[in-house]
Amino acid sequence: MVRVAGAVRPRLARAATAVRPRVARLARAAKPQLARVTRIARDARVTPAKPGGTWWYTAGAATAGLALAAGAVTAAGPWDATGQRTAEREWAVAQDGTGGADHGRGPAADASAGPRPAPSAPAVLTGLGGTATTVKSAPDGKPLAAVLGPLLSDPALGTRHGAAVVDAATGRRLYGDGAGTPLTPASTTKIATAVAVLTALGPDHRLTTRAALEPDTGELVLVGGGDPTLTARRKAGGWASLRTLAVDTAAALKKRGIDHVTLSYDTTLFARPALHPIGVNSNLALVTALAADEGRTDGSTHGPAPRAADPAADATRRFGGFLAEHGITASAPGPSKATGRAETLATVSSPPLSAVVERMLTNSDNDIAEALARQTALATGERADFTGAGKAVRSRLSRLGLPITGAVFKDGSGLNRADKLTPNLLTALLAEAGDPAHPELRPVLTGLPIAGFTGTLTSRHMDGTAGVVRAKTGTLTGVNTLAGTVVDQDGRLLAFAFLASNTTDPYAAQRALDAVATALAGCGCG
Secondary structure, three states, X not given: OHHHHHXXXXXXXXXXXXXXXXXXXXXXXHHHHHHHHHHXXXXXXXXXXXXXXXXXXXXXXXXXXHHHHOHHHHOOOOOHHHOHHXXXXXXXXXXXXXXXXXXXXXXXXXXXXXXXXXXXXXXXXXXXOOOOOOEXXXXXXXXHXXXXXXXXXXXXXXXXXXXXXXXXXXXXXXXEEOOOOOEOOHHHHHHHHHHHHHHHHOOOOOOEEEEEEOOOOOEEEEEOOOOOOOEOOOOOOOOOEHHHHHHHHHHHHHHOOOOEEEEEEEOOOOOOOOOOOOOOEOOEOOOOOOOOHHHEOOOOXXXXXXXXXXXXXXXXXXXXXXXXXXXXXXXXXXXXOOXXXXXXXXXXXXXXXXXXXXXXXXXXXXXXXXXXXXXXXXXXOOOOOHHHHHHHHHHHHHHOOOOOOOOEOOOOOXXXXXXXXXXXXXXXXXXXXXXXXXXXXXXXXXXXXXXXXXXXHXXXXXXXXXXXXXXXXXXXXXXXXXXXXXXXXXXXXEEEEEEEEOOOOHHHHHHHHHHHHHHHHOEOOO
16 A cells, blocks of 8 residues: 555645645535544454454455545546546535535636535535434444435335445445345446456556567568557547557658558457347457457447447458558458567557556446456456456455355346346455455555446436445346445445346336435445
């Protein structure tokens, strides 16, 4: 933690200087609660897991969670690509005015004019002592059962459900109802995928796409490195750019006196089948080691979209077009495999894996999830297909000592209805991500969508807990899930997982899950 703090201190200092006048009030309001929780964290002990018993984790999770929920609104963290930090800063600044900040995506308003009039929302720090209804603390977790039990019995949540709530500082389970029962997790599967790939490759790992020239043949091979964030857009936004790769490749070819190439593409890093068991679907392209913009053909950046029939061929055709703009004529592309003798002319790499994981979680990106599951397979020595990825994810979680009994991993995205996870495992994954012994897992927490702010929780405000609830959503036909973290009225960071099956109305089920998360945020249920 000291090393991490040292690495980010200059950036934090610059950000804090820029926003200090407006966040001073927030800091004063949060100081007593933060001090109390810090003392609790300092005095806590690490207790090992007992076979068949409760999972225990270090107190550092509490301080990490509070930093996310409160102090981090002033920091320009490394995950701003999705707008998460920007949204938090704007929210905090807006509290000093009578109106809201500019919540649109247009140019920033003139700071000297103050925030433009807009309906204001409850403060980010509600969970640290705000005015939300509080259930008084009492021993043995009985109040929490009394609060959550009736809400989880809502018919909107179907005929089967499972739930678990864990104090992330101590690992003590505060509530469980079918917590050990494997259920279909839908997109909360991505939490497991994120933990697995981060432990396998590390948060600083980058995924590289390269252009390689075969000697004496004039064949130029575009070699896929399994980067699901490779983009052909003019504005790459910090992601690996196919246009940049073409510019650098053209320059390297001209130095060699080459102005015409036979263009090929290599996708052999990933094994077949490339088609997900759900079949052709707008939620996911073919899983291939080479694609630009996830094979999307409508210009979208996330969510369902029409996809190219062959994303690798489509990306290579576009690459050939970019080469032509820089004086290199290329043939129509075809599949190939780069030999060991091929000379790499140019490369582009993704941002660190930490940013890729955050994007996957925030936007519930299925394409990224399947690519990262295969990257986990490669790092673990398994075949890079759906089966091998499932084995690799399970192996990585097992090495962490997590409760994987009953877990089934058929894919990395959660689109496969045969996936099974328990609420116990999901809460254990979240608590592990807050453990100071595993700083490489922090992107799992920072990437979670924020209620009212980012990703799949943007429009789910949860009755005044916007900015306090951070959770991964999951939705399939008849399945609705929610798993994440919340700071309760006692200032504790809680990890929760709510899984519902056999639901009949997805919107009613979402509202019911949101009501449970809202109650948890407003609870002081010791």
